Amino acid sequence: MFVVSTSAYSLEFLSHRGHYSVPVKSYKEIVFGDVYRQQYDFSCGSAALASLLTYHYSTQSSEQDIFKVMYQQGDKKKIKEKGFSLLDMKLYLASIGFNSDGFQIGLEKIREVGVPGITLVNFDGYMHFVVIRGINSHSIILGDPSRGTMVMPLDTFKTYYQGIVLLIRNEAKAGRSSFITDDKFAIYYRSPLESGVPRDSLGVFSITLPVSGEN
Structure with a gap:
């Protein structure tokens, strides 16, 4: 099971689109x-x-x-x-x-x-x-x-x-x-996950996380 801690850290992963190092925050830290x-x-x-x-x-x-x-x-x-x-x-x-x-x-x-x-x-x-x-x-x-x-x-x-x-x-x-004001409202409609991961990498993120039992 993948668990996000209550502190910020850097999540690195590789894909055919390139290497990402993304700061990830917990839901509590974001809100x-x-x-x-x-x-x-x-x-x-x-x-x-x-x-x-x-x-x-x-x-x-x-x-x-x-x-x-x-x-x-x-x-x-x-x-x-x-x-x-x-x-x-x-x-x-x-x-x-x-x-x-x-x-x-x-x-x-x-x-x-x-x-x-x-x-x-x-x-x-x-x-x-x-x-x-x-x-x-x-x-x-x-x-x-x-x-x-x-x-x-x-x-x-x-x-x-x-x-x-x-x-x-x-x-x-x-x-x-x-x-x-209106021009800044858009960022508050984004999901917590999107706040920590670049939009272009969201699809890759879901398939590169380790499953239970993997190192």
């Missing part, structure tokens, strides 16, 4: 490549904020550091029961020089403004923070701290969206440059 995975049941807020700052505003952050600050400054009992709030995030952002506000706006308006933000969604009764990374006419790209980067039809997401998003106001240029 969490630009999203921090939450470490606790109630830490999706700190993981989402760390993802937003690191991957959209070039401000290296960690879930752990943000968690510690927001937990120390916030209502600990409420945080344990319900997790962090958008207010906790707004106060943290202010402490590091970012002006932010919560806006009650539709998804089309977010697309028009063209900056990423954090929103609270209701996934079948489970309240959860995700990063809105990009929107086009029919789909949305989310940075989900529990699932990684995911593409969802807009009509589906509208059933989960609560109508409020936290947006950073004073770094519009950085926000717009990192917001995923």
Whole structure:
């Protein structure tokens, strides 16, 4: 049985088309490549904020550091029961020089403004923070701290969206440059395997892997 480990490595194989040395990543590494995975049941807020700052505003952050600050400054009992709030995030952002506000706006308006933000969604009764990374006419790209980067039809997401998003106001240029637009959507529709193997070699890949018992 062929098993892909949880770390990246180089897979080499020969074929009549030539020699390939291809970096291969696990599914987890691909979907969490630009999203921090939450470490606790109630830490999706700190993981989402760390993802937003690191991957959209070039401000290296960690879930752990943000968690510690927001937990120390916030209502600990409420945080344990319900997790962090958008207010906790707004106060943290202010402490590091970012002006932010919560806006009650539709998804089309977010697309028009063209900056990423954090929103609270209701996934079948489970309240959860995700990063809105990009929107086009029919789909949305989310940075989900529990699932990684995911593409969802807009009509589906509208059933989960609560109508409020936290947006950073004073770094519009950085926000717009990192917001995923139509011309960049295509790479997020590619399968995990395609992300690690050149498209031209996919057919060869399937017939050159060793079968069980082979060295």
